[in-house]
Amino acid sequence: MKAAEPKRQRLTQAGRRTRERIIETAAELMFHRGVAGTSIPDIQAAAEVSASQIYHYFGDKQGLVLAVIDHQTDAKLAQQRPLLDSLDSIEALREWCDRAADRQDAAGCEGGCEIGSLASELADSDESARTGLAGAFDRWEEPIRSGLARMQARGELKESADTAALATALLAAIQGGMLLSQVRRSTTAYRQAVSTVIDHIESHLVR
Amino acid sequence: MKAAEPKRQRLTQAGRRTRERIIETAAELMFHRGVAGTSIPDIQAAAEVSASQIYHYFGDKQGLVLAVIDHQTDAKLAQQRPLLDSLDSIEALREWCDRAADRQDAAGCEGGCEIGSLASELADSDESARTGLAGAFDRWEEPIRSGLARMQARGELKESADTAALATALLAAIQGGMLLSQVRRSTTAYRQAVSTVIDHIESHLVR
Incomplete structure (x- = not known):
């Protein structure tokens, strides 16, 4: 679920554009x-x-932060589509993570994760942001989980594999790997972290 | 290597105490x-x-931040000893990660990782802090890597296992898992993330 779902429908087209410009x-x-x-x-x-336009659309800074969380999550997921919606093979998982690593390399490993950075800063200081970020991570994890579930439903992944836990482990590897890569200015850590989890998923394949 | 190694030896005992109090x-x-x-x-x-005492001991805020990175790293590693120095069995790895999860549960999953939070905030804005944090993560990863290397040297872990990559993957799982657990206010993500990597290490055991 998105964190900020205000009266967007009722805005005029110009209003929507202003609102979007503020969020971006x-x-x-x-x-x-x-x-x-x-500030x-x-x-x-x-x-x-x-200032009155900002307060009109978002109420306060906290409201604007919620809209930023939604915006960054939408952008993050859009950037990863259509691959994100077809994570139902080991090859697709590897390609998806490789592309993310290539993007980090292209950025010189600067910036880190837009959502992870917000999470680290806000999780303890802003309860509405924390729940918004929990929703953001759920939206990111869902296509991983459902891809693995489809592999299992087709009999490619063993019944004993806990697809929900594996999806969480992959998302954690992505987050932790991105942070280490940002600090080390090298995607080696990211590539090793996600490869390890995907190798482990591969070990659950029905041979 | 530690980030901040100033003229500590030359301080009087009272000076050392003041310096420590400022850092803490x-x-x-x-x-x-x-x-x-x-501020x-x-x-x-x-x-x-x-203010002059702070500037005397640390030069500027950046110097103080480096000392804080060292302090938090020392505290983090000390908290995990002696287990951290004997990570040369699957059981030891599991117990070490379980204890960390229990500490997060005891804190209501608030706070996150002292080092990860600094990394997320400073990696792109303060180059000396970034290199200090890279050193902090290296110090944390080293005992994991050396535990796995000892298992391999004893013939318990297959020669094909890349112990350095597995150590990095486990540190990434710890970081990503802690962040997800902090946002979700539940250690489930942390436990699943680290278990997945340890399960994978276990799959490299010589049977």
Whole structure:
């Protein structure tokens, strides 16, 4: 479920565009400076809107943060489609993770994960953000879980494999691997972390 | 290697105590509020020292952050000893990770990882902190890697097992698992993430 589902339908087209511009600007600033390091005046100036427009659309900074979480999650999942929706083979899992590693390499391993960074900063200080981020991770984990479940339903993965646990383990490897790669400025850790989990999934294949 | 190795030897005992009090206070504040959310005046007030004392011992906030990274790493590794130095069996790996999960449960899954949080906040904004944190993760990974290497040297782990890669994968599972557990307020993700990697290590045992 998305964290912020406001009265979007009732906005005019111009209103929707303004709202989107505020969210995109805030997301960009928060990604680079952190949420604490991004003030409403910063967002106003960068998005060229008034404070009252921000408060009109989002109520307060916390409301804007929820919209940023949804925006970053939508963008993250969109970036990974259509592969994300066909994670029902070992080859697809490997290709999906390789592409993510290649993107990190292309970025010089800077930036880290947009969602993971928000999670690390906000999980203990903003309860509504925490539940929004839990929803974001659920939305990310779901296509992994359902891909593995399809492999199991087709008899390719052993009945004894806990597909939900394996999906969580892969998401954790992605998150931990990205953090180590960001700190080490090399995708080796990311590649080793996700490969280990995918190798383990492969060991559950019915031969 | 530690990030901050200043002229510690030349300090008097009273000086060392003051320096330690500043570091402990800064570490505590930065853990709860983030580095950006912790000012030198905040640290002054909480540690009951003057700004000039802080600048005397650490040069600037960046120098203090390096000392905090070392302090948190020392504390993290000390907390995990002596188990951390005997990770040369599947049972020891499981017990070590179970204890960490139990500590997270006891804390209501709040707080996250002291080192991971610093890494997420600082990796892109402070190059000296990034290299300090890379060193911190290396110090944490080393006893995992050397435990696995001892298993392999004794012929318990297959020659084909890449012990360095498996150690990195386990550290990534710990980091990613802790983040997911913090956001979900449940250690299930952590337990599943580390179990998956340890199960995979177990699959490399010589039977």
